Amino acid sequence: MNKVLEINKVSLGYNNNLILKNIEITLSKGDFLVIHGKNGSGKSSFLKFLYMKIFPISGKYRIFGEEVFFSNKSFINRCRKKMGIILQKNFLIPYLSIFQNVQLSFEVQSNNSTSNDNRVFEILKWVGLEKKAELKVVNLSDGEKQKVVIARALVSNPPILIADEPMLYLDSISREKLFFLLKAINKLGTTIIVADNQNKDEYFNSRKVNIEQFVITK
Amino acid sequence: MNYILNIFQKSFLNDEKKFLNLLSFFLMSFLCMHFLLYLNFFKFSDSWINNESRIVTIRISPDISEKKIPRIKESEILQYFEKKKVFEYVRLLTENDLKEYLGLGDLHSLSSVRVPLFLNLKFNNEFSEINFENFSKIIENRNYKVTYHKDEILEIQEFFFKVKLFIILVGFLIFILFLFFLILIINAALTANYKFLEVVQLMGADSKQISINISIILLKKIFLGTIGGSFFSVFISYSIVKIFSIPFYNHVDILSTSFFELFEIFFYLSFFIIFSLMIIFLLLTLVTFKFLEKRFFG
Numbered sequence: 001m002n003k004v005l006e007i008n009k010v011s012l013g014y015n016n017n018l019i020l021k022n023i024e025i026t027l028s029k030g031d032f033l034v035i036h037g038k039n040g041s042g043k044s045s046f047l048k049f050l051y052m053k054i055f056p057i058s059g060k061y062r063i064f065g066e067e068v069f070f071s072n073k074s075f076i077n078r079c080r081k082k083m084g085i086i087l088q089k090n091f092l093i094p095y096l097s098i099f100q101n102v103q104l105s106f107e108v109q110s111n112n113s114t115s116n117d118n119r120v121f122e123i124l125k126w127v128g129l130e131k132k133a134e135l136k137v138v139n140l141s142d143g144e145k146q147k148v149v150i151a152r153a154l155v156s157n158p159p160i161l162i163a164d165e166p167m168l169y170l171d172s173i174s175r176e177k178l179f180f181l182l183k184a185i186n187k188l189g190t191t192i193i194v195a196d197n198q199n200k201d202e203y204f205n206s207r208k209v210n211i212e213q214f215v216i217t218k
Numbered sequence: 219m220n221y222i223l224n225i226f227q228k229s230f231l232n233d234e235k236k237f238l239n240l241l242s243f244f245l246m247s248f249l250c251m252h253f254l255l256y257l258n259f260f261k262f263s264d265s266w267i268n269n270e271s272r273i274v275t276i277r278i279s280p281d282i283s284e285k286k287i288p289r290i291k292e293s294e295i296l297q298y299f300e301k302k303k304v305f306e307y308v309r310l311l312t313e314n315d316l317k318e319y320l321g322l323g324d325l326h327s328l329s330s331v332r333v334p335l336f337l338n339l340k341f342n343n344e345f346s347e348i349n350f351e352n353f354s355k356i357i358e359n360r361n362y363k364v365t366y367h368k369d370e371i372l373e374i375q376e377f378f379f380k381v382k383l384f385i386i387l388v389g390f391l392i393f394i395l396f397l398f399f400l401i402l403i404i405n406a407a408l409t410a411n412y413k414f415l416e417v418v419q420l421m422g423a424d425s426k427q428i429s430i431n432i433s434i435i436l437l438k439k440i441f442l443g444t445i446g447g448s449f450f451s452v453f454i455s456y457s458i459v460k461i462f463s464i465p466f467y468n469h470v471d472i473l474s475t476s477f478f479e480l481f482e483i484f485f486y487l488s489f490f491i492i493f494s495l496m497i498i499f500l501l502l503t504l505v506t507f508k509f510l511e512k513r514f515f516g
């Protein structure tokens with residue numbers, strides 16, 4: 001099995017105040033990991049650590065077999081290019097069209113100076129937004145915006161997808177569709193890490209980790 | 219990164235474009251005007267000092283029995299210096315020259331005063347000592363005193379230096395003010411667009427590349443004002459020189475300068491503008507880079 005992420009005895013915190021301790025998780029290619037836990041239990045902090053926005057107090061973190069040194073920013077940038085990231089309040093550029101928002105991510109992450117319109121259309125078709133490609137983001141519903149965010153995260157075909165509560169603000173139908181999308185991507189070999197505040201049934205056959213087991217109790 | 223550049227172009231400081239052009243127009247006008255005035259003053263003071271330091275004044279006092287030196291003797295003295303061929307000119311200061319110089323233009327004559335003979339000599343090229351061999355034979359028992367202007371202009375040189383320093387300091391102050399405004403504007407724009415920048419950073423975009431792109435955009439937005447300001451400053455400095463008849467080296471007088479001199483002005487001015495823009499570019503890139511790197515981690 002190809003190890004994608006290896007987290008070894010990692011402790012996280014802010015200003016030396018420990019939040020999570022001794023996290024040990026290993027993820028291989030095609031894994032679907034759901035991290036659940038109550039609000040404020042540290043799920044988002046853990047995801048921030050995964051996409052290297054915060055660095056650990058102790059422990060080791062390896063991506064594709066290479067150890068992450070938080071002083072090496074060019075390495076971090078290279079790793080981030082291999083990640084699709086969906087944040088809780090994801091930022092889309094309102095005055096740009098759906099197509100342009102997705103193309104932006106493709107241009108940054110693919111290291112390709114020439115834009116590949118076909119790939120952008122392909123991913124938009126996949127999330128069911130190909131007919132609305134020229135619409136400005138400001139005119140979309142929350143569910144559609146979330147699909148744009150997913151398309152943007154996946155357009156460069158990253159091997160890892162990190163999503164922080166992607167189902168938030170979505171109705172049950174959109175959630176079902178989104179979950180189906182994530183599963184389909186996962187089957188294609190993308191390693192997915194999703195944070196959710198509930199242990200939902202939708203994730204019935206996924207690997208689950210309750211973040212609360214790492215929480216420091218005072 | 220061309221696509222990001224286009225997005226930045228649309229999103230960054232788009233509403234402030236007119237303000238930025240106006241700001242750069244005024245501040246660059248001031249800056250270029252200072253540069254042109256400095257250039258003029260530099261040329262003027264340089265040529266004035268060079269000119270003056272080559273001049274020597276010789277005062278020959280008449281004999282006790284004379285009211286003034288006889289004309290025949292004046293001619294002999296003139297010939298003595300003219301023969302040396304190291305002087306551009308040998309000029310005898312007439313009675314009228316002296317009256318004018320002393321502010322005694324209303325006086326009818328200086329007949330009651332023992333007037334010395336004054337000679338102004340100007341060296342051809344570089345200053346050198348005058349060889350007064352056999353001079354005493356010509357002037358006989360009359361006294362003479364030689365004044366090298368080079369020794370007398372030290373104070374003026376100091377004054378010129380102070381004026382140049384003043385122009386540079388005021389120009390530097392305006393430039394700092396311009397930079398300060400630009401940094402404030404870029405900081406506000408970065409803060410307003412931070413969420414977008416954070417997303418781009420999370421995608422793996424290089425801070426250096428983003429900083430360069432943002433600086434290029436800001437430079438593009440002030441470019442028109444800068445060019446306009448530089449032309450305006452040429453016009454204004456030309457007018458100042460003309461209207462106030464400033465005895466500067468006639469360097470911005472476009473009508474009376476040769477093509478080469480005109481080219482020289484524009485070469486220096488263009489070089490100055492490019493140099494200023496480069497400093498602005500480097501500083502803005504540095505500020506933006508620092509802003510992004512500070513937020514690279516949460």
